[in-house]
Each structure stands twice: as structure tokens, then as C-alpha cells.
Amino acid sequence: MNTIQVIESIAINPDIRKGRPYILGTTLTVADVAIAKIYHGLDVDGIADWYGLALPQVYAALAYYYDHKDEIDLQIRDQIRRAETFKEKRVGSENAFLS
Structure with missing residues (x-):
């Protein structure tokens, strides 16, 4: 007998994390995990330890990331762009606290 098992660990809710896919029972997005792997070079054990995940x-x-790579990569690029904009406004501007 063949059995198909679906593991439902990823959710999307417009009221949580601005509608970005996240890991159920956490506030971590799929993009957070992808960033840890791709940009920080963590392996799955390292990601699990870092974020306290199973x-x-x-x-x-x-798996969700690789199934929706274009969409998540766009979210990551947007997140990086927003961080750079925030950094410029807070650190590199004449209104910065440290100037």
C-alpha cells in the first residue's frame, strides 16, 4: 500500500509576518531560514541550533523556499533593500544619532 504524507509546517496568514510564509509555532519566516543557509552558510543542523528549530x-x-524560490528571493531582496535604506537614514544621514 502506498501512503502519501503531507507535512504541514509552513503557513501563510496576512495577519502574521505581513503575509510572508512562516514556520508554524514560530515567528520565523521561510526567508529567515533561506538567509541563514544561503547568506550565512549555515547547514541544517546549524540553522536548527541557531533558531531553536527541529x-x-x-x-x-x-523545501518551501526551493519550491517558491523566485517569490522568496524577491522578499529577501526587499528585506535587504529596506535594511540598507534604514541604515542610511539612521547612520549615514545628518540626522543620525552618532553624527
Whole structure:
């Protein structure tokens, strides 16, 4: 007998994390996990340890990422752009606290 099992660890709710896909039971987005792997070079064990996740949660997030790579990459680029804009406004402007 063949059995199909669906692991539902990723959710999307417009009221949580601005509608970005996140890991159920956490506030972590799929993009957070993808950033840890791609930009910080963490392996699945490292991601699990860093964020306090179970391995199935990490694998589910990465599977979702690779299934929706273009969409999540766009979210990551937007997140980086917003961080750079915030940094420029807070650190590099004449209104910065440290100037």
C-alpha cells in the first residue's frame, strides 16, 4: 500500500509576518531560514541550533523556499533593500544619532 504524507509546517496568514510564509509555532519566516543557509552558510543542523528549530521544521522551510524560490528571493531582496535604506537614514544621514 502506498501512503502519501503531507507535512504541514509552513503557513501563510496576512495577519502574521505581513503575509510572508512562516514556520508554524514560530515567528520565523521561510526567508529567515533561506538567509541563514544561503547568506550565512549555515547547514541544517546549524540553522536548527541557531533558531531553536527541529530538523523537520528546517527541512520544511527549505523545501518551501526551493519550491517558491523566485517569490522568496524577491522578499529577501526587499528585506535587504529596506535594511540598507534604514541604515542610511539612521547612520549615514545628518540626522543620525552618532553624527
